[in-house]
Amino acid sequence: MADQNKSDAERSSFSEVLSPSELFAARSRSHKIPVRGQKDFLPDGSEEQRQRLEQSLSEHWSLVSEERVERLGNLVKATWIPGDQMVELQSPAGKFWQTMGFSDKGKQCLLPEEALYLMECGNLQVFYQDLPLSIQDGYERFLSSRTVSLRQYQVFGHLKRLGYVVHRFDASSEPSSYARQLNLPPSRDRAGKQLKRKRSGSPTATATASCSHSEAQEVSTAERMLEEEGEEDRKLPESHLTTSAETPEVQTSTATAAGPAGGAGGVGGRSWWAAAVLRAWDQGSSHNPTSASPCWDHRSIPFPDLGSRGVGDRLASPDPSLLPAGVAVGVCNVAPWRRKINLRQVKMSSKEQKGRRRWDVNKDKQVRRCRNWAEYQELQARRRGGRRKGRPAHLWNAAVAPLHDPRRPIPTKELLDKISVVKSTNLLEGASRLTGSDEWRLCFSVYQPDTVAEFKKSNPGKPYSRICVCSVRRLGCLQQSGLLILRTSDSLEPGSTKRGSVNRATGEKLDLDDSRPAGHGVVGYLGCGREVPDRHHSRLDPNGVAQ
Amino acid sequence: MEDDTSQSEVIGLGLCDSCPLLWRTRDLRTVRSRGLVGSLLGSLPRMPRQNGRLGRPLLLQPEEERLLTELHAAAALTTTDQARGRVEQYEAEQQTSYEQQKILALEDRKSALLRAMTSSQTVPDSGPRTPDEALRGRLEALDRSFTFPRSALAVQLSTVRAGLSHFPEDRALLRADWPIRAQDDPRRDVRYQVFRDLRGRGFYLTSAGKFGGDFLVYPGDPLRFHAHFIVICLSLEESIGVLDVLSVARLGSSVKKTVLLCSPAADGAVLYTSLQWSGMV
Numbered sequence: 001m002a003d004q005n006k007s008d009a010e011r012s013s014f015s016e017v018l019s020p021s022e023l024f025a026a027r028s029r030s031h032k033i034p035v036r037g038q039k040d041f042l043p044d045g046s047e048e049q050r051q052r053l054e055q056s057l058s059e060h061w062s063l064v065s066e067e068r069v070e071r072l073g074n075l076v077k078a079t080w081i082p083g084d085q086m087v088e089l090q091s092p093a094g095k096f097w098q099t100m101g102f103s104d105k106g107k108q109c110l111l112p113e114e115a116l117y118l119m120e121c122g123n124l125q126v127f128y129q130d131l132p133l134s135i136q137d138g139y140e141r142f143l144s145s146r147t148v149s150l151r152q153y154q155v156f157g158h159l160k161r162l163g164y165v166v167h168r169f170d171a172s173s174e175p176s177s178y179a180r181q182l183n184l185p186p187s188r189d190r191a192g193k194q195l196k197r198k199r200s201g202s203p204t205a206t207a208t209a210s211c212s213h214s215e216a217q218e219v220s221t222a223e224r225m226l227e228e229e230g231e232e233d234r235k236l237p238e239s240h241l242t243t244s245a246e247t248p249e250v251q252t253s254t255a256t257a258a259g260p261a262g263g264a265g266g267v268g269g270r271s272w273w274a275a276a277v278l279r280a281w282d283q284g285s286s287h288n289p290t291s292a293s294p295c296w297d298h299r300s301i302p303f304p305d306l307g308s309r310g311v312g313d314r315l316a317s318p319d320p321s322l323l324p325a326g327v328a329v330g331v332c333n334v335a336p337w338r339r340k341i342n343l344r345q346v347k348m349s350s351k352e353q354k355g356r357r358r359w360d361v362n363k364d365k366q367v368r369r370c371r372n373w374a375e376y377q378e379l380q381a382r383r384r385g386g387r388r389k390g391r392p393a394h395l396w397n398a399a400v401a402p403l404h405d406p407r408r409p410i411p412t413k414e415l416l417d418k419i420s421v422v423k424s425t426n427l428l429e430g431a432s433r434l435t436g437s438d439e440w441r442l443c444f445s446v447y448q449p450d451t452v453a454e455f456k457k458s459n460p461g462k463p464y465s466r467i468c469v470c471s472v473r474r475l476g477c478l479q480q481s482g483l484l485i486l487r488t489s490d491s492l493e494p495g496s497t498k499r500g501s502v503n504r505a506t507g508e509k510l511d512l513d514d515s516r517p518a519g520h521g522v523v524g525y526l527g528c529g530r531e532v533p534d535r536h537h538s539r540l541d542p543n544g545v546a547q
Numbered sequence: 548m549e550d551d552t553s554q555s556e557v558i559g560l561g562l563c564d565s566c567p568l569l570w571r572t573r574d575l576r577t578v579r580s581r582g583l584v585g586s587l588l589g590s591l592p593r594m595p596r597q598n599g600r601l602g603r604p605l606l607l608q609p610e611e612e613r614l615l616t617e618l619h620a621a622a623a624l625t626t627t628d629q630a631r632g633r634v635e636q637y638e639a640e641q642q643t644s645y646e647q648q649k650i651l652a653l654e655d656r657k658s659a660l661l662r663a664m665t666s667s668q669t670v671p672d673s674g675p676r677t678p679d680e681a682l683r684g685r686l687e688a689l690d691r692s693f694t695f696p697r698s699a700l701a702v703q704l705s706t707v708r709a710g711l712s713h714f715p716e717d718r719a720l721l722r723a724d725w726p727i728r729a730q731d732d733p734r735r736d737v738r739y740q741v742f743r744d745l746r747g748r749g750f751y752l753t754s755a756g757k758f759g760g761d762f763l764v765y766p767g768d769p770l771r772f773h774a775h776f777i778v779i780c781l782s783l784e785e786s787i788g789v790l791d792v793l794s795v796a797r798l799g800s801s802v803k804k805t806v807l808l809c810s811p812a813a814d815g816a817v818l819y820t821s822l823q824w825s826g827m828v
Contacts (some may be wrong), residue, residue, distance in 0.1 A: 009604070016571065016572065016705065016707050017703070017705065017709075018703050019700040020643070020644040020647035020648050020651070021647065021651060023648065023701040023702070023703060024647075024648050024651045024652070024655075024701055026701060027701065029593070030593075031593060031594065032593075032594075033591070033593060033594055033599075033600055036770075038682065039771055039772055040771055040772055040773075041772070041773055042766060042772075043766050043767040045771060049771070052771060053767070053768055053770070053771045056768075056770040056771055057579075057768070057770060060770060061572065061575075061576065063591060063600065064572060064575060064587070064602055064603060065572040065591060066592050066593055066602075067592060067703055067704070067705060068592040068705075068706070069701050069702070069703050069704075070701070070702055070704060071698065071699060071700070071701060071702070072697060072698050072699070072700045072701075072702050073698030073699060075702065075704075117590075119704065120589055120590040120595055121595040121596065121601060122595060122704060123592060125704060129634075130637075131633060131634060131637055131709075132637075132704070132705075134605075134704075134705040134706060134707060134708045134709060135570075135589065135603075135704070135705070135706045135707075136561055136570045136604070136706065136707055136708045137570075137708050139563045139568065139604065140562070140563050140626075143563055143564050145564070148589075149564050150563055150564040150566050154588060157588075157589075157590065158598055160598060161590065161595070161596050161598050162598065163596075190601070210817065224753075275811060285795065287804070409738065416781060500548045524780075537605050
């Protein structure tokens with residue numbers, strides 16, 4: 001019996017499994033962390049110092065060795081599915097569902113990093129093969145190159161603990177440069193209302209009103225169709241046909257009409273897509289994070305130019321890969337449409353009339369390069385202006401001419417673009433096409449903690465920041481180890497992060513006080529004109545923050 | 548005495564994404580007693596939603612990992628297979644835990660009731676019954692009506708994988724070799740030599756990413772002392788720009804630490820150069 005007691009005692013001192021009495025006693029544990037005292041500068045071998053060190057160490061060990069004890073009723077049960085690399089909830093989700101997780105085939109699911117974070121917070125218990133997973137199991141199973149690496153999880157956890165909402169970066173949800181060029185008004189409410197309409201199934205007065213309004217819009221955009229690329233071009237013949245065929249379901253026409261009206265590309269195009277999907281499956285808020293909706297490069301999709309004279313009267317059916325499922329478009333007869341355009345006689349100057357028979361202005365390569373009317377006018381002005389006097393011959397008539405005439409007014413941005421040898425790209429737009437090293441891949445989108453109350457997972461809006469996690473070995477000539485979190489704003493040039501002129505000051509401000517435990521994993525944030533997230537720390541109550 | 552025994556223990560490393568993590572508290576203590584600090588990564592169980600103090604696991608620096616390898620003081624923890632009958636064992640444990648906690652809860656309620664009743668002795672008599680009888684009656688009522696629902700059961704969310712927290716002699720759980728982190732850093736040998744030298748002199752070293760250096764050097768345990776030096780490791784042939792020297796020296800002066808440029812010499816000794824900012828005229 002004595003031996004049993006001894007081995008039990010030994011066992012308990014080494015074992016990290018708590019007995020039922022300890023579990024019960026854990027209810028009355030304190031939830032406060034003792035404040036650390038002042039540090040000393042030099043070790044002087046005094047007894048006092050040694051005692052304080054002992055005290056600090058024992059406090060440290062007691063905090064670190066403490067185990068998580070929770071009431072079973074407070075825990076959400078879940079299972080780990082290694083095949084899909086996600087965690088499926090078995091009991092209803094708690095408050096964290098507002099900002100984390102997704103629905104898959106009717107079941108509530110969590111991404112592995114979200115599940116691991118919730119496990120660490122003590123809100124979730126994940127089972128695998130009917131046995132609960134420990135935190136160690138969670139780290140070893142959930143974090144891998146397939147899901148989220150350990151470094152990335154560190155960043156994720158750090159930001160979540162501060163209260164931010166962190167999602168995986170979805171390159172396809174970024175508006176393309178074309179969508180930004182159109183400068184559409186935010187279609188957030190639009191999309192919501194449209195989706196609601198579809199679900200209710202009955203056409204309302206406003207729906208038909210928007211239908212007619214958007215039709216009017218279509219007609220007006222058609223007038224400007226000449227050199228404009230856009231989905232409107234392709235959709236117009238289709239919708240025109242459907243409405244003229246006089247058998248539209250109101251839903252169909254609203255859907256197709258709402259498409260162009262709501263906006264082409266990125267955001268609006270998605271709502272049109274989503275409406276079609278809803279019609280087909282009548283299911284709401286299904287969000288699969290792993291499948292990306294196609295992000296089209298509009299410059300590579302050929303659109304028929306119905307305004308030019310060379311195009312025939314029949315349009316071949318568009319590539320089915322560009323169309324949503326369930327929509328089949330046959331050959332389009334655009335003859336009636338084309339009869340309605342190019343009706344006005346274009347008054348040509350005598351010079352143009354002279355060369356008209358022989359030379360079609362559209363055959364001019366430079367004219368073809370003009371994307372809109374304004375550029376064409378610029379081209380004309382350039383051609384005319386070249387003959388003006390006042391330009392030094394040695395500059396302008398030589399083989400190498402200046403890129404820009406200083407006498408012509410031009411906005412600074414365009415001038416910089418003109419004279420730049422390396423074109424600046426938008427990191428976000430090119431993000432989906434970045435096939436290079438994993439290091440510079442954007443992996444998270446971060447939203448402000450204040451928005452948690454009205455945060456909608458299906459439509460989160462524009463993130464506060466995007467995060468790229470990399471382990472930087474050298475910055476300039478100095479070596480750095482550890483993590484560097486780069487937060488990108490919209491127009492970050494990829495080259496700038498590697499230059500030595502990085503603002504290290506922000507890194508200093510964050511973790512300068514030595515009282516933090518040494519060797520803190522997360523180093524700091526290098527912002528691009530943004531605030532350091534820790535400033536929000538004072539506004540957040542660590543216990544009251546929404547998950 | 549305790550240090551000796553703990554020093555002879557082999558540290559178990561859990562590999563996550565090819566990074567060595569320490570999970571068991573006694574491993575953390577052993578590593579600390581060897582003078583290696585590492586960095587804590589996880590949430591602190593007591594207060595998970597803050598970044599001031601973190602909890603397990605502990606991540607080792609590459610130099611620390613390499614040092615432990617050379618001393619043969621660490622080994623990788625194997626993943627235990629799910630033995631048959633584990634599920635039944637788990638459920639049986641949960642059941643016994645439930646029953647014991649129910650008893651404890653009832654006792655707890657009874658003692659609370661006792662305290663409440665006896666402290667209110669001065670309250671006027673509630674009837675013909677004596678206080679003792681009333682107390683007994685209340686206790687009996689409690690016995691009958693007491694419920695301990697399953698949802699009130701306190702459950703442990705263990706940090707360390709089950710089965711690994713037993714006796715230290717359980718060598719079967721340890722594997723001698725593990726895939727060391729691939730390091731494509733050309734400076735890693737330089738860093739390691741400097742690390743080993745400074746550790747040999749009794750300093751505690753942590754990573755100094757936030758200061759733009761390689762290591763932070765503490766004269767004693769980092770819990771109690773401020774860092775004295777920021778170490779930047781360079782090989783002897785390497786040249787650095789003056790602007791970088793200036794920036795790092797300025798940084799050092801503003802955080803009141805001395806910047807050390809360290810280079811291992813051919814004979815194994817390490818040369819240290821300290822920078823002192825004297826101000827500009």
